[in-house]
Amino acid sequence: MKRGVGALVAVVLLLALLGVGWVLWQLKPWASVSHGAAVKGAANDVISRGEYLARAGDCVACHTAPGSAIFAGGRPMPTPFGNMFVPNITPDDETGIGRWTPDEFYRMMHEGRSRDGTLLYPVMPFANYTRVTRADSDAIYAYLMSVPPVKQPNRPHELRFPFNQRELLLGWRTLYFKEGEYQPDPKQSKEWNRGAYLVQGLGHCSMCHTAVSALGGSREAEAFSGGMIPNQNWYAPSLTSNREAGLGDWSLDEISDLLQAGVSHRGAVYGPMAEVTYNSLQYLDDDDVRAMAVYLKSLPPKGEKRPEPQAQLVAPATMETGRRIYAASCAMCHGDEGKGFPPGFPPLANNPSIEMTSPVNPIRMVLNGGYAPATRKNPRPYGMPPFAHLLNDEEVAAVVTYIRVAWGNGGTPVTAAQANALRSVPLE
Structure with a gap:
């Protein structure tokens, strides 16, 4: 009898110890501080990285109307085809992107399609953003999900017929859109490839510095050859022609200063480029700006000489x-x-x-x-x-x-x- 009672007590004590052990394992008091800090730190790192990349993409310039909440949209974008209104990209469930998944956000960046599969108009530079890696897309998504949600309904575009027929975008995409992430050039340096990734992708520099056709598109072969910015009445100079703003004889410091500070010993930025520097480029670190300068300086020159005195x-x-x-x-x-x-x-x-x-x-x-x-x-x-x-x-x-x-x-x-x-x- 005593032996049976002793065995029973032993079983109860064992169960009690196992219970305490299970509770301790769930609470993990010995690891809660360091593990929690690590998780929080990792999340913060992703969000900070996403904020940096959103700066590189100058998202705020289009998705924030003057005097309004950041990323709440509503800003009218005049185009030759009518007014387009930029959408709300705050994490509001009803009017923003609060219900979007990382996969849907990446598809938008990579394929130029909205959450429901609707084709996006190319005022959204998805032809450049398609080069953005999945990891960078996920970081931008994490950052946008961290900003305060704003309930602001999106306004429908005011486009003339037939430009309000989205199915016509299939033809535009055939002519002007090539889907695919940036692929590093093994013949070039790591710095050059980083610069190319930023300039061709998030920076979407070719969107202004390339002439657009009557259909609002530009061909890759004509990239950086200069052109009028539609509806803004500013001319974005060629970055390859010595007759305009060819950078072949600029130093890397002069290019970097112009991009990041807005002024250099060669000139200063004004108009739309001043907004790009103010909203975006000044926040990039020195290494990234220099990488962009390395890539821009390497653009094949057109060989055009400066004009004779007139x-x-x-x-x-x-x-x-x-x-x-x-x-x-x-x-x-x-x-x-x-x-x-x-x-x-x-x-x-x-x-x-x-x-x-x-x-x-x-x-x-x-x-x-x-x-x-x-x-x-x-x-x-x-x-x-x-x-x-x-x-x-x-x-x-x-x-x-x-x-x-x-x-x-x-x-x-x-x-x-x-x-x-x-x-x-x-x-x-």
Whole structure:
């Protein structure tokens, strides 16, 4: 009897010890702090990485309307086909992407299809984002899921017929979309490949720096050859032509400074590129910006020489008017000989961006002025005042003509009609 009781007590004690052991194993008091910190740290690392990549993709520029919550959408995007309204990408379940899975988000980035399979319009740069790796897509997804959800319904696009027929996008995709993640070039360095990945993918630089067809598409063979940015009336210069903004004779530091700080000894960014630097490029680390510079500098040059001086094409009276206006209003910052005081005040002499075939950018700068973006490496940029209220169309044309042909520059004359056409263009 005692032996039976002893055995029973032993069994009870054993069960009790097993129970305590099970509880301790579930609670894991010896590992809870370090394991929990590791999990939280890993999650934070992914989210931080996703935020960095979202910066590289400049997602905020389109998906955040001025004065509205971040990523809540609603911003109108004027196109030649009508207005498109950018969607809400906050994690709201009803109006955002709160119910999306990582697989669905990756399909959107990689294939240009929404959660329900709907084809996306190419105002979303999925033709570039398709190059983004699955790991980077998942990190961006994790970051977007971490931002505050905003309940803001999406507005339907306002596109003219037949552009409101999404099935026509099948033809567009056949012409202009090649699906596939970026594949490193084994013949190039790791730095070059990193730069190519950022420029071709998240940076979607070719979307502006490549001319688009009447259908709103651009071919890979024409990438970075320059073109007008639709509905913004700014010209994005060629990055391969020495007649425009070819970077072959730029140093890596000069390219990096322009991208990250917004100014360099070669020039400064204005217009849409200033927004890119402000919203995106200034936040990238030095290694990534330098990698982008390495890739951009390697783009095959078109072999075009700088144009010959063109001053002989300008009437003497126009030259004198332009010289007089320049001396009174421009020389203080840009110098009597147009050499500027870089990096604060960019040079105008021997500046390919002044000589480009399209005179749109210098005309707009004279009319509207502008500032390089305030960045971490250039927190107090110098700016140029507008002269639209001080100069008439003939005077604007004269001073821009003078700048384009003085000091051996090879630009062509500008007409008063060209100045007038840009006078009423919205600043955005």
